[in-house]
Amino acid sequence: MTVPLSGVPLADHAAVYAALDRAGFTDVWSSEVAGADAFTPLTLAAAWQPRLRLGTAIAPVFTRGPGLLAMTAAAVAEAAPGRFALGIGASSPVLVQDWNAVPFEEPFRRTRDVLRFLHAALCGETVDQAYDTFTVRRFTLERPPAVPPPVLLAALRPGMLRLAAAEADGVILNWLSADDVPRAVAELGEHRPGFEVVARIFVCPTEDAAHARALGRRLITGYLTVPAYAAFHRWLGRDSVLGPMWDAWAAGDRRGAAAAVPDEVVDALVLHGAPEQCIAQVRRYADAGVDVPVMALLPTPELAAGGAAALATLIPRLGIAEGS
Template identity: 75%
Template sequence: MSMRWGMTVPLSGVPLAEHAAVFRGLADAGFTDVWSSEVNGTDAFTPLTLAAAWESRLKLGTAITPVFTRGPGLLAMTAAALAETAPGRFQFGIGASSPVVVGDWNAVDFTEPFARSRDVLRFLKSALAGETIDEQYPSFTVRRFRLERPPAVPPQLLLAALRPQMLRLAAAEADGVILNWLSATDVATALAETKEAGPGFEVAARIFVIPTEDADYARAVGRRMITSYLTVPAYAAFHRWLGRSEILDPMWLAWKAGDRKGALAAIPDSLVDELIVHGTPDECRTRVEAYARAGVTVPVMALMPTPELERGGAAALGELITALGR
């Protein structure tokens, strides 16, 4: 079973300036990794830079940094700076992201996501190795770029992937893959497409965790999350590929018709319980361990707010981190 144990940062309700105690608490509890995302909260790199400075015991990773919202050179420079700050501790996860994040929020055309992901991955492998790049890739062109400060220990490059084409690309050309929005029983289906990966291939997975015994609350939150994510075309196609068309068709039809309440009501408890980890801290930890047994080498929890955390504040959060640790 995986000896890695990750948490998504920053944690909700805690200012970045107060995360030194969070990082220390995570390391003390047995967490080995902190991973950041980049949607509409913090950027992917600032929380990890703070973690690098404040807690030397933690490995760092992005899951993910979009390949569209920064130019290739800037992606390489930012990754190189963090790799230099935390030598040997940083894994750089990249991915296509979504039309909303890329197009609606960052005013960039979301076109040919597979090609862009593939080409950025290839560019970064060369750039972070200190090579000069003067190349016309299928999706962009870079002229005479070379990092002034290539990292002595280049970061591993992980690629976010949902379906076979991207999963196979990750296996063929990346150091690992990042999975998202799947159950522990889905992991084998995804990893069947990565059989050509070399030794040491990392498999990170973001796992949404709602640590509360109030199942009604957890399922209500889970339903809202499912309608937010699984109506996005890429995630809808992913779950069709996983075999969930029949169970999700009623939700998709209601959503398409503009019936938001109907879409929520169409999601059965069983699906929420498959995709969202909830329960006591012990139950949540056991559920996350199931992902590791299925082949995930870096399970990464993403904590959702709960009434208990809102009532208990920093003390409750500290106790929860300890209870979820290893």
């Protein structure tokens, strides 16, 4: 499950983590956009629920210096030895440049360089090297983790997917359908032992299809108009079905862009229906080659009306009880 859950204060997540564990969830993965940072929710989970595995999906490679990123990852790895995976990625110009005042330059090479730095630093090595996009002078972690965390790479198109396959410990996929997974996985080639394919999957567990589709259209127009995601979906073959959305967005017609997203695209990228139907759709990702399907729970009318009680009822219906 993606954490923190929307509408639940971080201080109240002890109950959420316990409910996820009881429901058979094995992992909690955080994201980092404009809400909580990627590491604080996982630090709380490390203390409150010692069986859950923790992961970032993702920590951007631009918004922290290489040394600070290594220090932060090492601290979480020390708090949850053997249970933490560090997912990194380029993020986007809006998050990096517009919100964090850092130039978004050469994202592929920056991501590759940070990946190489982290592998060395998290193993306790002294790093004294000029990379293509930055230089580090004699950095050594004072407290390297006893169990260095695997470093996974967020990837969309062939270049980054192949970098993940060649140098990372796994790959993180995002904004794709179950039917898209084989094409992405094919670019990875034969996996090394221990290499993991993680995918974030948007889930809106409601039978109110109009609500789910309206929310899905807003999300799709917000994300898939970002150049990297637009290029990704062109590569996946959605040029014709998403072309009208991109044209309307480029013309400044935000309402028209949302209206131009076909139902079949929304239904493929934002899973909805009764919780049991959503779980069946999530299993299709696993069948297609995803090792770790990570649900991102979206708001529903039922959750809005029922609050904490509705969430407590929903989590077991989305989980897989142990032994089943």
